[in-house]
Amino acid sequence: MDAGVIGKDVHRVEGLDKVTGRVEFVDNIELPGMLHGMMLRSNVPHGRIVHIDTSRARQLPGVHAVLTGDDLLAMPIDPFTGPAFKDQAPLAIGKVRYVGDPLAAVAAVDRDTAEAALDLIDVEIEELPAVFDVNAAMEPGAPLICERLVPARTFADLIELLGGDDVPATSNACFQYKLRRGNVEEGLRQSDRVFAHTFSNPPSQHADLEYHCSIAQWGATDRLQVWSATQSPSYVRIMLANMFHLPESRVRVVVSYLGGGFGSKLYTKLEPLAAILARSTGRPVKVRLTRKEEFFTITKHGLTAHLTTGVSRDGRILARDSQIRWDTGAYADIGPRVTHKSGYTSAGPYDIPNVRIDSFSVFTNKPPAGAFRGFGIMQVCWAYESQMDIIAKEMGWDPVEFRLNNVLREGDTQATGSIVHSLGLAESIQAVADAIGWEKTAPIPYQAVQPANGPLRKARGKGIACSMKAVITPSISAATVLMHSDGSVSVLSSAVEMGQGSDTLLSQIAAEELGVRMDDISITHPDTDVTPYDLITAGSRTTFHMGNAVRLAAADVRSQLWPTAAEMLNADAVDLTASNGRVWARSAPDRSLTFGQLIMSRFGARAGTITGHGLFETHHGETDMQTGQSDNVTAHWMCGATSAEVEVDVETGHVHILNLVTAVDVGKAINPFACRQQISGASLQGTGPALYEEMVFDAGQLTNPSFVDYKIPSLLDLPDNMEPLIVEDPHPDGPHGAKGIGEAGIFAIAPAIANAVADAVGARIPDLPITPEKVLNAIEEAERHGNRR
Amino acid sequence: MTAHVRFRVNGESHEVDVPEQRLLIDTIRYEVGLTGTKLGCGVGVCGACTVLLDGKMVSTCIMLTAHAEGADILTIEGLAKDGELAPIQKGFLKYGGFQCGICTPGQILAAHALLEYNPHPTEDEIKDWMMGNLCRCTGYYKIIESIEKTAAGEV
Numbered sequence: 001m002d003a004g005v006i007g008k009d010v011h012r013v014e015g016l017d018k019v020t021g022r023v024e025f026v027d028n029i030e031l032p033g034m035l036h037g038m039m040l041r042s043n044v045p046h047g048r049i050v051h052i053d054t055s056r057a058r059q060l061p062g063v064h065a066v067l068t069g070d071d072l073l074a075m076p077i078d079p080f081t082g083p084a085f086k087d088q089a090p091l092a093i094g095k096v097r098y099v100g101d102p103l104a105a106v107a108a109v110d111r112d113t114a115e116a117a118l119d120l121i122d123v124e125i126e127e128l129p130a131v132f133d134v135n136a137a138m139e140p141g142a143p144l145i146c147e148r149l150v151p152a153r154t155f156a157d158l159i160e161l162l163g164g165d166d167v168p169a170t171s172n173a174c175f176q177y178k179l180r181r182g183n184v185e186e187g188l189r190q191s192d193r194v195f196a197h198t199f200s201n202p203p204s205q206h207a208d209l210e211y212h213c214s215i216a217q218w219g220a221t222d223r224l225q226v227w228s229a230t231q232s233p234s235y236v237r238i239m240l241a242n243m244f245h246l247p248e249s250r251v252r253v254v255v256s257y258l259g260g261g262f263g264s265k266l267y268t269k270l271e272p273l274a275a276i277l278a279r280s281t282g283r284p285v286k287v288r289l290t291r292k293e294e295f296f297t298i299t300k301h302g303l304t305a306h307l308t309t310g311v312s313r314d315g316r317i318l319a320r321d322s323q324i325r326w327d328t329g330a331y332a333d334i335g336p337r338v339t340h341k342s343g344y345t346s347a348g349p350y351d352i353p354n355v356r357i358d359s360f361s362v363f364t365n366k367p368p369a370g371a372f373r374g375f376g377i378m379q380v381c382w383a384y385e386s387q388m389d390i391i392a393k394e395m396g397w398d399p400v401e402f403r404l405n406n407v408l409r410e411g412d413t414q415a416t417g418s419i420v421h422s423l424g425l426a427e428s429i430q431a432v433a434d435a436i437g438w439e440k441t442a443p444i445p446y447q448a449v450q451p452a453n454g455p456l457r458k459a460r461g462k463g464i465a466c467s468m469k470a471v472i473t474p475s476i477s478a479a480t481v482l483m484h485s486d487g488s489v490s491v492l493s494s495a496v497e498m499g500q501g502s503d504t505l506l507s508q509i510a511a512e513e514l515g516v517r518m519d520d521i522s523i524t525h526p527d528t529d530v531t532p533y534d535l536i537t538a539g540s541r542t543t544f545h546m547g548n549a550v551r552l553a554a555a556d557v558r559s560q561l562w563p564t565a566a567e568m569l570n571a572d573a574v575d576l577t578a579s580n581g582r583v584w585a586r587s588a589p590d591r592s593l594t595f596g597q598l599i600m601s602r603f604g605a606r607a608g609t610i611t612g613h614g615l616f617e618t619h620h621g622e623t624d625m626q627t628g629q630s631d632n633v634t635a636h637w638m639c640g641a642t643s644a645e646v647e648v649d650v651e652t653g654h655v656h657i658l659n660l661v662t663a664v665d666v667g668k669a670i671n672p673f674a675c676r677q678q679i680s681g682a683s684l685q686g687t688g689p690a691l692y693e694e695m696v697f698d699a700g701q702l703t704n705p706s707f708v709d710y711k712i713p714s715l716l717d718l719p720d721n722m723e724p725l726i727v728e729d730p731h732p733d734g735p736h737g738a739k740g741i742g743e744a745g746i747f748a749i750a751p752a753i754a755n756a757v758a759d760a761v762g763a764r765i766p767d768l769p770i771t772p773e774k775v776l777n778a779i780e781e782a783e784r785h786g787n788r789r
Numbered sequence: 790m791t792a793h794v795r796f797r798v799n800g801e802s803h804e805v806d807v808p809e810q811r812l813l814i815d816t817i818r819y820e821v822g823l824t825g826t827k828l829g830c831g832v833g834v835c836g837a838c839t840v841l842l843d844g845k846m847v848s849t850c851i852m853l854t855a856h857a858e859g860a861d862i863l864t865i866e867g868l869a870k871d872g873e874l875a876p877i878q879k880g881f882l883k884y885g886g887f888q889c890g891i892c893t894p895g896q897i898l899a900a901h902a903l904l905e906y907n908p909h910p911t912e913d914e915i916k917d918w919m920m921g922n923l924c925r926c927t928g929y930y931k932i933i934e935s936i937e938k939t940a941a942g943e944v
Contacts, residue, residue, distance in 0.1 A: 011882070018890035019878040019897060020827020021865030028824040207925055209829045209891045259827070259891025291831050320870055405807050495910065499889025587929045677885060679932065684928035707830040707923070715929050716915045723932060 001409025004512040004579060006736050007672035013495065013518070014257070015506045024256040024445070026213045026229045029761040035213070037277045037287035040104040040287055041123050041296060042096035045365040045700030046130035046143060049095055049123075052104055057120040060136035062113035064281040065095060065789050066121065067094035068104045072276065081239045081753055083160055084269040084336040085174065086150045088368070090273035096125060097145055098365050099700050100296025107277040107285050127712035130365040130700055134304055134325040137172040137364050145172055145330060145363040154238055155535075156474050158337055172363040174328065175336035177343035179357035179628030181415050185320025187354030189715045191310025193390050199383035201750070201768035203243070203302040203369060204693045205295060207712045209261025212297060217284035224275055225252045231496050232536040233526040239268045240275055248528075250491035255526040258498035262685070263371030265498075268539055295705035299498055300372035300694060301338055302327035303345075305383035310354075313403045315397055319354035320347045324380065326369070328361045334368035335361040341472060341539075342376030344416050344633055348384035349468035350406040365700050373682065374743045375539055377469045378689070378750065382768060384753035385465035389758060391555055399464055399755065400433045408468070412636075416470075417629040418621075422739070424665030424729030425639040426631055429466050431663040431725050432643035436462060444595035459648050469540075470634030471740055473620045477545035478532035481510060481553035481612040483561070485603070487581060487595030489516055491553075494526040494534035500742055501674040502542045506550050508670055513554035515578025516595065532615075539738025543670065545616055547735035552730060553614030555627040560610050561595070564602045568593060576678070636731050640664040640744030642683070642752040644719075648760045650779060653772030655691060657719035657759055662749070665727040667739035672726060679724030679745040686749025688713045692769050733777040791910070792855040798823065799867025814838045814849035817859075817864060819943065825894045827856045834849050836922030840864050840894035846902050846921075849944035865894035880939030888926035896922045900936045909940050925934075 054066040068093045079093065080086040092101045100440045104121050108114035129143040132387045136142060149169050152158070188194050214228040222235040224244065230236050233253040241248045258265060270287045277285040289297060303326050310319040325345055328335030341360040347355045372378070392399040407429065408420045480492040491510050504726040507521040524531060534546060558578075566573040571585030578584070584592035600606055621632035645659040662683045669675045692711050696703045724745070730737025750768055758764050763778030790809045797803065805820045817826050827848060829837030833851035840849055841863040842850070859888050867873045877900050878889065880886065887893040903910060903918045910918065915936050924932065938944060 012885070012887075015882045015887070018887050018893050019874065019881045021823075021894040023890045025824075025827075025891065027828075028818075030819065094797060112810070132935075152922055153856070207837065209827070209923065209925055210830070210889070256888060260889045261927070306854070387909075409915055499891075558895075673885060675929065677888060679889060680928035681926045682928075683926065707834045708832055712923060712925065714923055715920045717932075718929055722928065 005508045005518060007510050008671065010504055010518065010671050013350060013507050017130055019563065025210060025259055026215060027130050027211065027257060029215055029227055031215065031284040031488040034284040034286055035107040035281055036111045036114050036305050037105055037107045037274060037285045038111065038120045039102040040766055042092065042098060042101040042103050043099060044125055044127050045099050046128040047096050047125040048128060048444040049092065050126050050305060051124040051583065053122040057106060057117040057648045060113065060117045060120060061245060062109040063117045064108040064283065065277055066104060066117065066724060067091060067276065074604060077243050078761055079243070081243065081268045082152050082332045083155060084152055084332045086152050087146055088331040090276060098367055100367055100621050101330065102233045104314040105273055105277060107152040107281050118293060120565060122736040132364050132366060132697060132700055134327045134362040134364060137362050138325065138360065138594055141173055141567050142220060144169060145365060146174065149174055154235065157472060160584065166214050172260060172545045173360040174332050174363060175339050175361040177340050177357065178626060179355060179415060181417065182354035183627070184321050184356040186320050188308065188310040191318045193395065194308065194310045195387060195765065196308045197387050197390060198304065198306045199386055200304045200647060201302060201379055201689065202694045203299040203366065204260040204689045204695055205710060206263055206264035207374060208260030208264055211289045211294060212269050213286065213288040214270040214274040214282060215286045216271065216278040218278055222246065223250045225254065226253045226271050226275060228271050229258050230255055230271065231258065231267055231498060231530055231538050232260045232267055232637060233496065233531045235536060236268055236271050237528045240271060243272055253528045254534045255496050258496055259597050261374045262499040263538060266371050266699050268298060268347040285650050290376040291707065294703045295695065295702055296367050298333065298370045299329065300336065301369040301376065301379060305380065307383055309385050309387060309391060311391060311395065315402055317350055317352045317406050320352050322346045322357045322358040326359065327364050327366065329368040331368040332361065333368045335369055336765065338371065338376040341470060343628065344470045344558045345377065345468055346380045347415050349408050349466060349639060351408050351412045353413065364698060371538055373746050374469065377467055377743065377747050381465065381747045382750050385467065385748060386754055386766065389463065389755040390764060400429060400438055403429055403466060405724060416633045418633045420637060422667065422729050422731040423468065423637045423639055424727040425466060425468055425641065427729065428639060428641040428665055428727045429464070431727055432641045432661045434462060434642040434721055435661040435725060436645055436659055438462065438464070438643065457649060457651055459650055459760040460645065461751045461757055461760025462643065462645045464641065464643045465748035465751035465755060466639065468637055469743065471636050471638060472539045472541065472542065473618045473634045475535040475541065475618050477534045477549040477616050479546060479549035479553045479614045480532055481780060483557050483595060483610040485599050485606045485608055487516070487520065487599060489514065489521045490524050491521060491550055492524045492531045492547055493550060494531040494539035495542045496526055498537065500678060501671065502754060502778065504674060505543060505670055506546060509547050509550050511556045513551050514558055515583065516581045521580055540742040540744065543738050544734050544740050545638060547738060548616040549614040551614065551735050552616060553612040555608050556612030556614060560612065561598050561602065562663055565593060565598055565694040568601055574779045624737060631719050635733065636739050638665065638740050640747050642748040644752040644756040646756040646760055648757055648775060653775035655753065655775060657687065659721045660719040661723040661725060663725035663727050664741055665739065666741045667731045667734045668728055668737035670736060670738050675726050675741055676724040678741050680722060682743065682745030683722060683724065683749055684713050684718070687717065689768060690750035690753045690770060692771060694769050709729060792940040794854050794861045796857045796862055796917065798862045799864060803832030805854065809855060812850060813852040813854050816854040817849060823864050823866050827891050827894060834921065835898060836895045838891045839898050839922065841898055844879055846899055849856050849940055866899060868897065869920045875901060876944050877904060877939050879944035880935040882940050883944055884931055886927065886932040892922060893926045896924065897934055903936065904940055
């Protein structure tokens with residue numbers, strides 16, 4: 001294709017609808033006769049449901065249905081869903097497992113009535129011993145939270161989950177990822193120095209500003225239609241078909257735009273309950289959460305990681321042992337995949353000959369944890385990149401040089417045994433180091449900011465961190481491209497536009513492949529009746545996978561039209577090319593046709609549709625479950641690096657970010673403007689969990705479920721300077737060389753900031769977030785040990 | 790108890806009978822039918838539900854409909870005039886001050902109010918004014934740039 005739209009700063013195709021407030025979100029949809037569903041939630045963390053009396057609620061005028069878990073059991077449905085294990089019903093069955101677990105649901109004419117009805121439900125629960133900490137949960141004799149594990153078997157990458165069909169659980173660990181490479185004991189013995197540290201981060205929130213919201217409506221012939229704010233329409237359809245014993249063809253899931261997702265809107269969330277309430281009442285039902293309920297629905301995993309690392313005097317990492325425990329809360333959700341996928345790189349993006357990783361997904365009596373931007377990489381990166389700096393400091397090495405000495409490069413063998421290709425990590429590290437003015441001296445001198453008179457109040461420091469991730473493999477994306485009789489084009493894709501810019505990117509790819517204008521392309525949003533299967537819109541998948549599927553589908557359209565074009569232009573098909581909506585032969589550029597003329601000629605009238613199909617699949621190699629070794633764990637690697645400069649107020653402990661630079665290897669920037677938007681957005685989002693975001697629990701009760709008490713970054717929290725950098729190490733299988741980009745910008749934010757804080761004041765905070773209180777305590781601690789800089 | 794409330798939205802007169810406790814956001818979205826105004830936090834701290842009421846920014850998620858009696862309300866739908874975007878909308882569009890679009894109506898109305906009050910704000914003035922409008926996608930830089938460029942007439 002000739003000079004087109006790839007690599008250009010193309011504006012968002014849906015921009016006009018967004019700046020005028022016209023863009024459609026699910027909660028905008030109101031259907032005739034629609035009821036509103038709301039839930040009553042448990043106020044105890046663990047307990048047996050003795051009795052739920054709904055009789056008073058049922059009598060309230062305007063109430064159409066009141067359901068409990070027992071009612072679900074009496075229905076001809078399979079009430080259990082879950083992407084890893086079928087362990088969660090829309091309403092608790094038998095027992096509640098966390099404060100916030102839905103116990104009963106009401107469908108009523110409006111939300112006021114539904115809320116009033118919830119107050120009339122009487123609940124009797126016999127409390128059970130509860131456990132909130134992953135280590136306590138793994139002790140023998142800990143209260144068992146989930147008694148049976150039934151693998152869901154809906155995702156190929158999770159097919160190897162524990163055991164057989166239905167395993168009685170013996171522990172709260174629902175999944176273990178194991179990796180063995182070389183001999184860790186031997187490697188540690190041969191090391192000149194061995195370092196052992198424990199790091200942790202707490203559960204936190206996605207805080208996408210749009211609430212979860214689903215609407216369900218049943219048709220006369222047992223057809224279910226659902227409108228939902230979901231990142232995984234194809235999966236939702238499969239789950240609803242399973243639940244109601246319907247063919248998938250009778251379940252239609254429609255997604256408009258999402259007001260952010262970041263992993264919170266994956267798998268089934270409110271769709272099953274909306275569908276059940278709609279079926280029970282014979283009316284359309286909308287279920288929408290409140291902000292408080294968002295905190296009870298899905299969280300980012302807390303993690304505890306104990307790392308033991310051996311290094312040689314010449315700056316090489318010889319061995320690393322990573323013992324990791326993930327707090328997956330009361331239901332597994334996608335916890336096992338988070339454990340599994342982040343497991344590959346839990347020892348860091350380094351070439352280490354001896355690696356042992358044991359990573360456990362552990363139930364606790366807390367809200368379920370699921371996917372969050374990065375699928376666990378943020379959390380493991382927090383641990384290994386914090387330790388990298390501790391080691392560098394102890395050994396007197398420059399942190400940048402230490403990383404560059406060990407980082408994985410083209411052709412290296414990663415800990416899983418898979419070969420590394422197209423990983424621009426060393427380049428990314430160098431780029432962020434250069435951008436922040438990193439000096440090749442160790443330790444780096446900090447700049448004391450001293451008031452004209454008075455004692456030292458503020459100290460400055462710099463820090464760096466980096467990370468890598470394997471894209472989810474195997475996976476499937478399919479797309480359909482329709483060219484209409486006037487030459488305009490519809491791209492039918494189940495990729496969800498949630499703010500990341502996928503509509504624009506897929507339009508660019510289709511326009512480029514066909515040689516039409518951007519304005520000729522329309523994106524048809526997910527509608528499982530017409531848009532083909534896509535695994536999920538998550539995990540930085542869309543550019544690489546759906547981009548390829550759309551490219552293939554567009555190429556299919558072109559190949560169907562080229563014989564007609566060759567005939568009309570009296571040219572050889574291989575000589576044909578197109579751009580700006582016109583087709584011509586390279587050897588005779590002065591004669592061209594529009595696509596409309598081509599179709600007119602093909603069908604003999606202004607009629608007909610050319611339908612192109614694109615299917616893109618990735619595959620992985622066999623994995624040895626005892627060692628985690630495989631010749632191919634992933635279709636591609638993604639990576640990013642961050643450098644930070646901070647100013648620490650040594651009297652208040654407040655950390656202010658002066659400079660935050662993040663580089664991401666995007667393979668090829670199909671839309672550089674959109675790439676920088678993704679990197680900037682991820683960077684600032686990463687500062688929240690680094691400095692203050694934390695779900696605070698007291699005996700299982702969440703104490704801060706609102707934006708008043710749970711703070712996310714505002715305009716006043718911006719770094720003085722923030723810079724997104726694009727690194728391009730093209731991937732041969734990516735569309736135009738592109739790789740995923742949505743997550744890598746957030747991976748290394750927290751450790752880069754922590755490393756800068758340590759550089760500034762000698763204080764190391766091992767447990768996120770880096771609150772002023774922890775900084776002050778760490779400064780005191782450092783002073784006691786004479787480490788204060 | 791029902792409240793009878795009269796107000797104008799984007800220049801159009803409305804009279805509604807709503808329960809006394811009905812929040813203004815629900816009236817705007819579901820009685821008036823203008824869904825550009827978004828619910829974000831429900832406690833008045835995120836700014837997604839911002840409208841201009843007699844020219845002043847208010848959080849409609851914590852304001853009773855009854856308190857809007859006699860008010861002149863501007864929502865995102867009323868900002869463009871005769872099919873022509875307001876300068877601040879052009880600014881957000883051109884400089885990419887949005888991603889998912891859920892906070893965007895509130896951001897744009899707050900920025901519009903800022904520029905009415907202070908046509909040439911400094912970066913710090915923009916941050917102070919806009920701090921009550923949260924965004925989880927953009928990292929805010931493009932929002933600041935959109936406002937600065939609009940103020941400079943570069944839209």
